[in-house]
Amino acid sequence: MSARAKELKRQGKPVISLSAGEPDFGTPAPIAEAGIRAIREGFTRYTQNTGMPELREAICAKLQRDNGLTCTPDEILCSNGAKQSVAMAVCVLCAEGDEVLIPAPYWVSYPEMIRLAGATPVVVPAGVNTNYRLTADALEAAITDRTQLLILCSPSNPTGSVYTKGELEALAAVLRRYPGIYIVSDEIYEHVIYEETHVPIASLPGMQERTVTVNGFSKCYAMTGWRLGYMAAPREIVKAAAKLQGQFTSAPSSISQRAGIAALGMGMSPIHRMVEAFHARRDYAHARVNGMEGCHCPKPEGAFYLFPQVSYYYGRRAPSGRTISDSQDLCFYLLEEHHVALVPGAAFGDPNGLRISYAASMDDIRVALNRVEAGLDVLS
Numbered sequence: 001m002s003a004r005a006k007e008l009k010r011q012g013k014p015v016i017s018l019s020a021g022e023p024d025f026g027t028p029a030p031i032a033e034a035g036i037r038a039i040r041e042g043f044t045r046y047t048q049n050t051g052m053p054e055l056r057e058a059i060c061a062k063l064q065r066d067n068g069l070t071c072t073p074d075e076i077l078c079s080n081g082a083k084q085s086v087a088m089a090v091c092v093l094c095a096e097g098d099e100v101l102i103p104a105p106y107w108v109s110y111p112e113m114i115r116l117a118g119a120t121p122v123v124v125p126a127g128v129n130t131n132y133r134l135t136a137d138a139l140e141a142a143i144t145d146r147t148q149l150l151i152l153c154s155p156s157n158p159t160g161s162v163y164t165k166g167e168l169e170a171l172a173a174v175l176r177r178y179p180g181i182y183i184v185s186d187e188i189y190e191h192v193i194y195e196e197t198h199v200p201i202a203s204l205p206g207m208q209e210r211t212v213t214v215n216g217f218s219k220c221y222a223m224t225g226w227r228l229g230y231m232a233a234p235r236e237i238v239k240a241a242a243k244l245q246g247q248f249t250s251a252p253s254s255i256s257q258r259a260g261i262a263a264l265g266m267g268m269s270p271i272h273r274m275v276e277a278f279h280a281r282r283d284y285a286h287a288r289v290n291g292m293e294g295c296h297c298p299k300p301e302g303a304f305y306l307f308p309q310v311s312y313y314y315g316r317r318a319p320s321g322r323t324i325s326d327s328q329d330l331c332f333y334l335l336e337e338h339h340v341a342l343v344p345g346a347a348f349g350d351p352n353g354l355r356i357s358y359a360a361s362m363d364d365i366r367v368a369l370n371r372v373e374a375g376l377d378v379l380s
Helices: 002-010 029-040 054-065 082-091 109-116 136-142 166-175 237-250 254-265 268-291 329-336 362-379
Strands: 076-079 099-105 120-125 149-152 182-186 212-216 229-232 354-357
Touching: 002 329, 029 254, 054 076, 054 229, 054 254, 076 082, 076 136, 076 237, 082 109, 082 149, 082 182, 082 212, 082 229, 082 237, 099 109, 099 136, 109 120, 120 136, 120 329, 182 329, 229 237, 329 354
Parallel strands: 099 120, 099 149, 149 182, 182 212
Antiparallel strands: 076 229, 212 229
């Protein structure tokens, strides 16, 4: 999809992409200035493999302040992005023969990270009837004697769903009956949240000692290219993951770490302004998509994605003669004939959906959705 979109743009086609998983805002000035200052001061050498002590201390303070988690710096590992933290946690906790539960729709990299560790991904459907959230009953039914790990993502990529405290407590009640199962909680969209309140599962009784909380700076601070993330976990997990990191990449960029300290120390006003813009775009895009014939999309409570169900259009034909068999066909049709780039749902474990990002300007969203609606209307 990405390659085809770029090819069409090179041909001069007016492609609008609603596929990007990153904010369209610039990094806030205090963060950028801290990075520039680090360069000018010559702070360009390796740091400790686990990250600068000052950054890990700032992360501990953030976790206490925002999440009610008490951590020490030796329970924090800074990495080259939250993605790396998830991958290292999976590799440390899993081995051949283990099973890892991932609610679907899921972020595209989770199954591949699990396979890389030699384990087996077990997909647990979490459909529109539960607003794409895993239920306690579904979790219980999926657990076997080989289950080693559960991966949760809230707010979710690709659906924007946010687990409530009650829903997490129900999941925790199941997990307490299986003390050998760990949790990786991907919370990279923590501050991009609307009506709900973010609740880390590690903050619930008995959960912190078996949870790897993963977070970072990419989404909430518009720092995708700075590549800075972290995990907070029991020290034996952090110690093992640090050994992996020491062989794979070593510490993240010294410049990015200085910027991360600034991000955690600045006020939240720039973040709130960004989230307010996402909120308005969410409301507009959700109303438009749900108003299209045959589309059904639960209202996302966080992140910046919609995940509508579009199987209503499978089996239909375009005026050009193209047949729409699945979400990939639908996405290529909308790209090639209506110049809007979206992401097929099969990539996220739900072949009946597709992902629409509203991390774009309101003007681009409006024009793109006009094109999508026109493209869907002519299918027969």
